[in-house]
Amino acid sequence: MRELHMTERSPAPADRPEAAALERSGGIALWRQIARSIEGGIGAGTLTGGARLPTEAQLSASFGVNRHTVRRALEELSRAGLIHVEQGRGSFIAEDVLDYAVSARTRFSEVIRAHNKEPGGRVLGLRELPADAAIAAGLGVPPGTLMVLLERLGLADERPVSLGSHHFSAARFPGLLAALRECPTVTAALARVGVADYRRQQTRVTARMPQGEEAKWLHMPRNRPLLVTESVNVDAAGAVVEFGITRYPTPRVQIVFES
Amino acid sequence: MRELHMTERSPAPADRPEAAALERSGGIALWRQIARSIEGGIGAGTLTGGARLPTEAQLSASFGVNRHTVRRALEELSRAGLIHVEQGRGSFIAEDVLDYAVSARTRFSEVIRAHNKEPGGRVLGLRELPADAAIAAGLGVPPGTLMVLLERLGLADERPVSLGSHHFSAARFPGLLAALRECPTVTAALARVGVADYRRQQTRVTARMPQGEEAKWLHMPRNRPLLVTESVNVDAAGAVVEFGITRYPTPRVQIVFES
DNA sequence: ATGCATTTGTTCGTATGTATG
DNA sequence: GCATACATACGAACAAATGCA
Numbered sequence: 001m002r003e004l005h006m007t008e009r010s011p012a013p014a015d016r017p018e019a020a021a022l023e024r025s026g027g028i029a030l031w032r033q034i035a036r037s038i039e040g041g042i043g044a045g046t047l048t049g050g051a052r053l054p055t056e057a058q059l060s061a062s063f064g065v066n067r068h069t070v071r072r073a074l075e076e077l078s079r080a081g082l083i084h085v086e087q088g089r090g091s092f093i094a095e096d097v098l099d100y101a102v103s104a105r106t107r108f109s110e111v112i113r114a115h116n117k118e119p120g121g122r123v124l125g126l127r128e129l130p131a132d133a134a135i136a137a138g139l140g141v142p143p144g145t146l147m148v149l150l151e152r153l154g155l156a157d158e159r160p161v162s163l164g165s166h167h168f169s170a171a172r173f174p175g176l177l178a179a180l181r182e183c184p185t186v187t188a189a190l191a192r193v194g195v196a197d198y199r200r201q202q203t204r205v206t207a208r209m210p211q212g213e214e215a216k217w218l219h220m221p222r223n224r225p226l227l228v229t230e231s232v233n234v235d236a237a238g239a240v241v242e243f244g245i246t247r248y249p250t251p252r253v254q255i256v257f258e259s
Numbered sequence: 260m261r262e263l264h265m266t267e268r269s270p271a272p273a274d275r276p277e278a279a280a281l282e283r284s285g286g287i288a289l290w291r292q293i294a295r296s297i298e299g300g301i302g303a304g305t306l307t308g309g310a311r312l313p314t315e316a317q318l319s320a321s322f323g324v325n326r327h328t329v330r331r332a333l334e335e336l337s338r339a340g341l342i343h344v345e346q347g348r349g350s351f352i353a354e355d356v357l358d359y360a361v362s363a364r365t366r367f368s369e370v371i372r373a374h375n376k377e378p379g380g381r382v383l384g385l386r387e388l389p390a391d392a393a394i395a396a397g398l399g400v401p402p403g404t405l406m407v408l409l410e411r412l413g414l415a416d417e418r419p420v421s422l423g424s425h426h427f428s429a430a431r432f433p434g435l436l437a438a439l440r441e442c443p444t445v446t447a448a449l450a451r452v453g454v455a456d457y458r459r460q461q462t463r464v465t466a467r468m469p470q471g472e473e474a475k476w477l478h479m480p481r482n483r484p485l486l487v488t489e490s491v492n493v494d495a496a497g498a499v500v501e502f503g504i505t506r507y508p509t510p511r512v513q514i515v516f517e518s
Numbered sequence: 519a520t521g522c523a524t525t526t527g528t529t530c531g532t533a534t535g536t537a538t539g
Numbered sequence: 540g541c542a543t544a545c546a547t548a549c550g551a552a553c554a555a556a557t558g559c560a
Contacts, residue, residue, distance in 0.1 A: 036470070099463070104518035134339070204358070205514040207466030207484040211338075225466040225484030255464040257516050259363035288547065314525060325549045330526085346526045347557035482556080 030065055034073035037063075039082060039251060053083065053091040082251065098161060099256045100248060102229075104199045107187055112156045120155035124163075124217070126180055128170055135167050138230060138243040146170040150180050153217055154246075160218050161253050164246040190241065198241045204230040205255060210247075220249040227255060281322060289324055293332035296322075301341055301352055308354040312342065315350075340510065345480040357420055358515045359507060361488075363458045366446055371415045379414035383422075383476070385439055387429055394426050397489060397502040405429040407436050409445070412476055413505075419477050420512050423505040449500065457500045463489040464514060469506075479508040486514055 038053070053059070056074070060067040074091055077083045085091045098115050112119035128148055136143040148170050154162035166186060168176055173193045183189035190198065207225045215222045226247045233242040248255065281292050300306045312318070315333070319326040333350055336342045344350045359370055371378035387407055395402040407429050413421035425445060427435055432452045442448040449457065466484045474481045485506045492501040507514065 102516065102518075200518050203516045203518070205464055205486065205516070207486050207509045209482075209484065223468075225468065227464065227466050250466045257361065257462045257464070259361075259459050259462065290547080316525080327550090328548060331547090333526095344526070345557085346555065347524075349525065480556090 030063075031069050031072035031076065034059075034063055034065070034070060035076045038073065038077060051093045053093070055090060094252070097252050097254075098156060099254050100162075101256045101258065102200070102203055103258065104201075106200055107185075108154050108162070109185060109187075112154075112161075115156065117156040118158075120158060121184065122153040122155065123150065123180075124153055125149065125151035126177065128177065131167070135243060138232060139167060139169065139240050141169060148173070148176050148180070150186070152186075160249070162246050162248050163214060163217055164244055167243045167245075168241070186242070195235055195241055198233045198235050201232045201234045203257075206230075207250070214247060218247065218249040220252070225250055227253065229255065281324070289322075290328050290331035290335070293318070293322055293324070293329060294335045297332065297336060298341060306352050308352055310352045312350040312352070343483075343510070346482060348480070354511060356510060357415060357512045359420070359512050360515045360517065361459070361462055362517060363460075365459055366444075367413050367421070368444060371413075371420075374415065376415040377417075379417060380443065381412040381414065382409065382439075383412055384408065384410035385436065387436065390426070394502060397491060398426060398428065398499050400428060407432070407439070409439050411445075419508070421505050421507050422473060422476050423503055426502045426504075427500070445501075454494055454500055457492045457494050460491045460493045462516075465489075466509070473506060477506065477508040479511070484509055486512065488514065 053074075054062070056067050056070050059070045063070065074083065074085060078085050078091075082094055082097065083091050098112075098117075100111055101114070108121075109119035126149070128146055130144045131139065131141060131147045132143065135147065136145065139145075139147075146169075148168045150164075150166040150168075152164050152166065153160050154164060170176070173190075173195075176189065176193050179189040179192040180186070183192060206228050208228060210218070210220070210222055210224075210226050214226065218226070227250055229244075229246045229248070231244045231246070232240060233244065235241050281289055283289070297306075297312070306312070312333075313321070315326050315329050318329045322329065333342065333344060337344055337350075340356075341353055342350050343353055357374060357376075360373070367380075368378035385408070387405055389403045390398065390400060390406045391402065394406065395404065398404075398406075405428075407427045409423075409425040409427075411423050411425065412419050413423060429435070432449075432454075435448065435452045438448040438451040439445070442451060465487050467487060469477070469479070469481055469483075469485050473485065477485070486509055488503075488505050488507070490503050490505070491499060492503065494500050
C-alpha cells in the first residue's frame with residue numbers, strides 16, 4: 001500500500017548543491033531519499049533517542065524540496081517506528097532504538113537495563129518437539145531428538161525488541177519445561193536445572209524478510225527486514241546448553257559487537 | 260532428478276506418462292512428496308548450486324498438480340535454505356553460504372582464503388570528499404573534514420560477496436589516495452602510509468533493502484535484504500584509522516562472531 | 519523510453535478428506 | 540450419526556518484478 005503513494009515524479013527545478021545531495025532524476029523518489037538520509041543519521045548514532053528533528057520548514061529548506069515532500073518522508077519514518085510526530089511540538093527520534101550489544105556474557109535483561117529501560121518478556125509458546133535438521137546441526141544432536149522449545153518476545157519498556165526461539169535438549173535437562181513455565185527468565189530456569197552459568201560461544205548473523213506473524217509480534221512493517229541471529233550457548237565445561245534463533249526488527253534494533 | 264530434466268523440454272502433452280509418480284492416496288501430502296523429490300535431486304548432485312529449477316507452471320504440469328501445491332513445496336525448500344526464489348526470474352538451487360568470520364583482526368583476503376576461495380577485488384570508486392554527519396560521527400572528526408573514500412567490491416572466486424565504502428582522513432594520511440590507487444588491498448596501502456597494523460574496534464550490524472545499484476553489483480535480487488556492517492578500525496595506539504560501511508548479500512553471506 | 523512476454527507473489531473462492539468430541 | 544476444525548488441493552484472477560525486443 002505504501003507503493004501506492006510513490007507514483008510521484010518531480011519536474012526537477014534549479015539545482016541546489018548545498019542540500020544533502022538528492023538525486024532528482026535517479027529514479028528514487030525524493031521522499032525516499034530524505035527518509036533514508038534521516039534514517040542513516042539515526043543508525044549512525046548522530047541522532048539519538050528523544051532528540052528533536054529540525055522543523056519541517058527547516059528540513060524542506062535544507063533539502064531544497066517542498067514541505068509536502070518532507071512530510072511524506074517523516075510519515076514513512078513514523079510508520080516504521082523510528083520517529084514520532086507531535087502536532088505543535090515537532091518530530092522526535094523514537095526512544096526504542098537500541099544497540100543490542102553482544103558478547104560472550106550477553107543476557108537480555110542486562111542489555112536492556114544498560115539502556116536504562118525495563119526488560120520484560122512474554123512467552124508465546126513452550127512445548128516439546130523433535131529437532132529438525134537445522135536445530136540438530138546447531139546443537140550437535142541427532143535429528144529427531146526431543147527438544148524443549150521456548151518462544152519468547154523480548155520487551156524493553158513494554159515495546160517488543162526481539163523474538164527468540166530457544167532450543168534445549170529435553171533429555172539433558174529433565175524438569176526444564178516446568179522450570180521455564182515458572183521462571184521469568186531463561187537464566188533463572190537454567191539455574192533451577194543445574195546450569196549455574198553459560199556463555200555465548202558463537203553468533204551467526206543474517207537477515208531476511210519477516211514471515212507469518214513475526215512482523216505483528218515485533219510491531220514492525222512487513223517491508224523491512226529482520227536481523228536474525230543464531231547463537232550457541234555452552235556451559236562452563238563447554239557442553240552445548242542452548243541453541244537460539246532470535247529475530248530483531250530493523251532499523252529499530254542494531255547489533256553491536258565489541259572486539 | 261531425472262524427472263525434472265525430462266519435463267523441462269517436453270511441452271506437456273495431454274496425458275503425462277513421464278511425470279514423477281505421486282501417491283494420491285498414500286497418506287503423504289502431495290506437496291511433501293514434491294519437496295522430497297526436488298530435495299533428492301539436490302542431494303544427488305543432479306541439480307547443482309545456482310542451477311535454475313523449472314518454472315512453477317512446468318513443475319505443476321509435470322507433477323500433475325495445481326500450482327499452489329508446487330508453491331507449497333518450494334516454500335518448504337526455501338525455508339530450509341535449499342533453494343531461493345526470485346520474483347520474475349525463477350527458483351534457483353542455493354549456493355553454499357559464505358560465513359564471513361569477523362574478529363578484531365579480520366582481513367578480507369584471509370576470510371576468503373579460509374574458505375579455500377580466491378580473494379579478489381574491484382575498485383568502483385576512489386576519490387576525496389568532505390565527511391557528512393554520519394561519517395564524521397563514526398570517525399570522530401568534525402563534519403566537512405576532507406576524507407578519502409574507497410568503494411570496493413569484494414570477490415570470492417570471482418563472485419561478489421561484499422561492497423565496502425572505506426573512509427580515511429585525508430589530512431592524517433597524505434599520499435593515501437595514490438597508495439590506494441596502486442595497491443591491491445587496503446592493508447597494503449595503509450602499510451605504505453605508515454600504518455603497520457590495525458584492528459577492528461567495534462562492529463555494528465544492521466540490515467536494509469538494497470538501493471541504487473547495490474543489488475546489481477552484488478548480483479542479488481532487489482527483494483532480499485543486505486547485511487550492513489559499520490566498523491571502526493584503530494591503529495596500535497588506539498587512534499581511528501578507518502571507518503567502513505560494508506554491505507553483504509543475504510542469504511549468500513552470513514556474518515559470524517566468535518566470542 | 520515503451521510495451522510485451524515470462525515468472526513469481528497474493529488473494530479470492532470452492533471442495534474434500536481426516537481427526538476430534 | 541453429527542458438528543466442528545484443520546490441512547490439503549484445485550481454480551481463477553490480478554499484482555509485481557524481470558528481461559527483452
